Amino acid sequence: MAPADIDTSKPHPARLYDWYLGGKDNYPVDEELGRRLTAYAPVIPVMARMNRAFTHRATRWLAEQGIRQFLDIGTGIPTEPNLHQVAQTIAPDARVVYCDNDPVVLSHAQALLNGTPEGALGYVQADARETDRILAEAAEVLDFDRPIGLSLNALLHFLSDEMGAYAVVERLTAALVPGSHLVISHLTPDFHPEEASRKVRDMYKANGLTLDMRDRDRFARFFEGLDLVDPGILAAEEWHPELGEPVAGQENAHSGEYVGVARKA
Template identity: 75%
Template sequence: MEQQDAGTDTFLRIDTGKPHPARMYDWFLGGKDNYPVDEELGRQLVGFAPVIPVMARMNRAFMHRAVRWVAGQGVRQFLDIGTGIPTEPNLHQVAQEVAPDARVVYCDNDPIVLAHAGALLRGTPEGAVDYVQADAHDTAAILEHARGTLDFDRPVALSLIALLHFIGDEDGAYELVERLKDALAPGSFLIMSHLTPDFHPEEASRKVSDLYRAGGLTMDMRNRERFVRFFGGLEPVEPGVVAAEDWHPELGKPVPGQENVLSGSYVAVARKG
């Protein structure tokens, strides 16, 4: 399928024959910007684990709390890779509520996200919001574009929410995070969430991974040790590596339906010294 970007004469080629994580996440959150192939795999996953939509909302709630906390530490620049389809409040809305002058760059590789970039780009007059369509592996292109909006000589919060479990070790997951961390100035933060098999029975985690792989998607649910490895050289902030629902819950509101539900994700925020 081809969709035209409203702001250009360029046609965006959207692959509707294969599910995409951004569109599936949209479906889990109750959005309508997805296709039958995304819904089909989503329904298979929810049929096996009905709590997945609640888990998705718990993950997003962590992002809101983490961004609010980092902005409260004085950080005014954010780079969000693996943005997904806009679902309010978006990261820039959370950051600019704390600091109207916050500057945010979004990045995703699905053209449908670019088609909705208008919703992402409406920020405060004092701040700035930009978007780049690029694959997470292409860190050079992401950073080059982001430098048009962000000053990498000053602290930047790098947000990698529910992204890295779609990139295997053999595809350079750790290397791409290292390249991004190297570009950050002292005082910057890494915000990350990641699916893990540690909170659920091994058989259930294997079944979820198998369903994703049958849909043509990589799914690597890393355990705690492998998750912590992404933060090498950084200083974790309290409470360290925890489940999504346990990271500063006082900074947000409980997600409806989260009672007695485990998010299934490790999360952490860490500072570059």
């Protein structure tokens, strides 16, 4: 039985993502929507793995650039290797704070908080729009006077413009010092037929979930005022593929998302 504070009456993005990745920390309502979506678009689980692979590559790249602090918002249910494991493999002293609003993720925080003796880990349970709370609690582990790698992967497409998606990014990046980096992956309709994108959006909406798949111009707005690093805005699978291993099934699939990494000057 689920704990009382977990709403199992409707799917949750973190649990859907867990189901796509073959995890067990989801509920029948998540599996039901997942099966309907993958029946319509069988490539979705591969897309989820491609997104995760990008997260690993971007984290590895940041650590190689000297970033030693990471704030990961929209963490999702732990699946090894987690972000801190990737970062601490390169930099054992890396400090990482995770944030998610799903109590299921909180219940697995112990798995997220098992890192190296040299590093430090923390967890914040909050909605991404609670930026003041996130920043205040993250500051217990991270030093905001030093550069931070801010990861917002597979998160912002669940926040519409009306829900304040751009304001969230602006408030978070305003708290970062120069030398910090912003990492985003985001679903887009640009690589799929309009009818297919509309069908997926409607299936999410019918289950009480927002899905705003932004085009390239709207995605690029998240990086305003920051300096995009090479190779710029691309599909996930095109961003520094040499830093990771190919995903099984990737050769016949498209990630369906834009990604980008930018530096605050």
